Amino acid sequence: MSENRSDFFTGLVAGAFMGGVVGGVLGAVLTQQLAPGKSKSSRRRAKSRRSRRTPPRSLAASVDSQELLDEVRQDADLAIAEARRSLEDKISQLNAAIEDTRANFLATGEQQNGSATELQDAG
Numbered sequence: 001m002s003e004n005r006s007d008f009f010t011g012l013v014a015g016a017f018m019g020g021v022v023g024g025v026l027g028a029v030l031t032q033q034l035a036p037g038k039s040k041s042s043r044r045r046a047k048s049r050r051s052r053r054t055p056p057r058s059l060a061a062s063v064d065s066q067e068l069l070d071e072v073r074q075d076a077d078l079a080i081a082e083a084r085r086s087l088e089d090k091i092s093q094l095n096a097a098i099e100d101t102r103a104n105f106l107a108t109g110e111q112q113n114g115s116a117t118e119l120q121d122a123g
């Protein structure tokens with residue numbers, strides 16, 4: 001039994017050591033790949049310098065994007081109008097079909113009532 005405990009603790013210590021080595025190597029490799037030769041603060045400073053150097057958006061770019069936005073809105077308005085017309089046509093077709101069905105139903109009902117009246121008169 002004491003031999004099992006000894007093996008357990010030996011395995012635990014060896015696993016902790018190997019995990020530490022693998023984790024350390026992996027951390028070092030990933031850190032170098034993310035920012036070779038730069039610390040976090042130097043990356044922040046470089047980013048702030050780049051952002052100061054970028055020129056503001058030009059007026060021409062703003063006008064182009066506004067024109068594009070207007071064009072998209074016009075296209076959307078046309079698509080909505082076309083969809084509305086299509087739906088109105090379908091609604092009118094459905095209304096016509098309902099009216100036809102109602103007329104057929106009433107005509108069929110009158111014929112049935114007429115034949116029932118004739119049967120009553122004959123009987």
